[in-house]
Amino acid sequence: MIHKDYNSNMDIVISGILPHSSIASELARQAAKAAPTLFQKLENSKGTVHLLDPNETGCTPFEYWQLEHHQFTPAGQQNHAAGLGPLYSPHSHNRDQPVWLLELAHIALGASNATLLTADDLVISESESLALFESAQVVFSESPFKLLQHGTCRWHIEVPPDMVLPSLSPNVIASGYLNNWWPQDAQSRLLRKLLNALQVEWHEHPVNQERQQKNRPLINGAWVFGGATPSQLQAATAVTPPRLLQQLETSHRKQDWGQWLAILAKLEQDVFSPLLANKDDRLVLTGYDRLVVVTPGRMPVWLGKLLNRNQQWKDWWCQ
Incomplete structure (x- = not known):
């Protein structure tokens, strides 16, 4: 179960952002280049991975998150x-x-x-x-x-x-x-x-x-x-409604990674820069069989770089 702290900060849910494990490592550098604002946020954040086997849940991780959101x-x-x-x-x-x-x-x-x-x-x-x-x-x-x-x-x-x-x-x-x-x-x-x-x-x-x-x-x-x-199902009780970004879903479902990268770059241009400005907002990233909850890091950026913590997102991105 994915626990939610109900406060005034917003959840930003990006469905279809996590590539299939077979291609994730290869796409990591290209994705970071296409959406630098998003990946800079990931570098100074903590990611908690939830493995969600579709054979057990019967639904996608994004749908699972929606159902959890409604308890x-x-x-x-x-x-x-x-x-x-x-x-x-x-x-x-x-x-x-x-x-x-x-x-x-x-x-x-x-x-x-x-x-x-x-x-x-x-x-x-x-x-x-x-x-x-x-x-x-x-x-x-x-x-x-x-x-x-x-x-x-x-x-x-x-x-x-x-x-x-x-x-x-x-x-x-x-x-x-x-x-x-x-x-x-x-x-x-x-x-x-x-x-x-x-x-x-x-x-x-x-x-x-x-x-x-x-x-x-x-x-x-x-x-x-x-x-x-x-x-x-229960009515959602979050103080601030989540922002849902579903533009990547179709290309992710079809595993059309060229189109996926193009859409990711457009999201960077049109959405990510202003949307991700609040450092306290939480990210929820979904793929085919995984959901990652990204919470703001409390470690200063300079210390994270010193300890190479700014590369930790690759550990769960490539799972």
């Missing part, structure tokens, strides 16, 4: 990803009703693997989503699941109360191969059957025919996650 408490066999249902749907009326979400997606089939693009990657219009929602009603009518509410990127669904399903964030799925994440238990097979039926229904749908003509990724699949109730 989410998993119940029973739930993992943290179960809390993404109410987190992404904060206006659910019944606080004791489990919130399950279906997120529209693109599933790309390769020779031996399938990959997933999330709704964030697809730029879905309201009219496209509504047309697909109406066609999905037919598929859902023949299943134990029920469509409840339409949203542009995510729809509310009802899962049978006696059905126990695992929850996995689509953002985690999109970071790897879909084959590696599909649950294989008997109850999940019903969900797989439903999602396969949706793929068939949408294969020649007019929405996708039009998207194909415009050379845009098809909305040809979906992913279901959630299961926690709104009562398991």
Whole structure:
């Protein structure tokens, strides 16, 4: 659990800033050159590493931080990803009703693997989503699941109360191969059957025919996650709301490190210089399986340089 001291200083959360361990050492120098303001702050700060295995949490470290920020408490066999249902749907009326979400997606089939693009990657219009929602009603009518509410990127669904399903964030799925994440238990097979039926229904749908003509990724699949109730989350109590910087997420998820460096340089130019001026603000940095909380160092800069402490950030950056 990540403890938070609730004071007037601000948390600055930069998601997707920590590269995958296989490339982190190689990118360290380039990243420090692209964003000198950020890395000067790291040089005189203390970093506390939290290793967060997506196989256990079911979500990304950034999503884990968001859930911790709302003091989410998993119940029973739930993992943290179960809390993404109410987190992404904060206006659910019944606080004791489990919130399950279906997120529209693109599933790309390769020779031996399938990959997933999330709704964030697809730029879905309201009219496209509504047309697909109406066609999905037919598929859902023949299943134990029920469509409840339409949203542009995510729809509310009802899962049978006696059905126990695992929850996995689509953002985690999109970071790897879909084959590696599909649950294989008997109850999940019903969900797989439903999602396969949706793929068939949408294969020649007019929405996708039009998207194909415009050379845009098809909305040809979906992913279901959630299961926690709104009562398991609490209202955030920080005096100063955190500042969330999510611009690096897409390139980090795609492991497009050239684009990642370009976005990092733009953040340096547009955001970091004024934002990081307050030396007492805390940084929260996230990657694929790690979260690092960076707190201001109390050691004078000259002494840190003398003891070579200004290079300590590389120890956790390259883990």
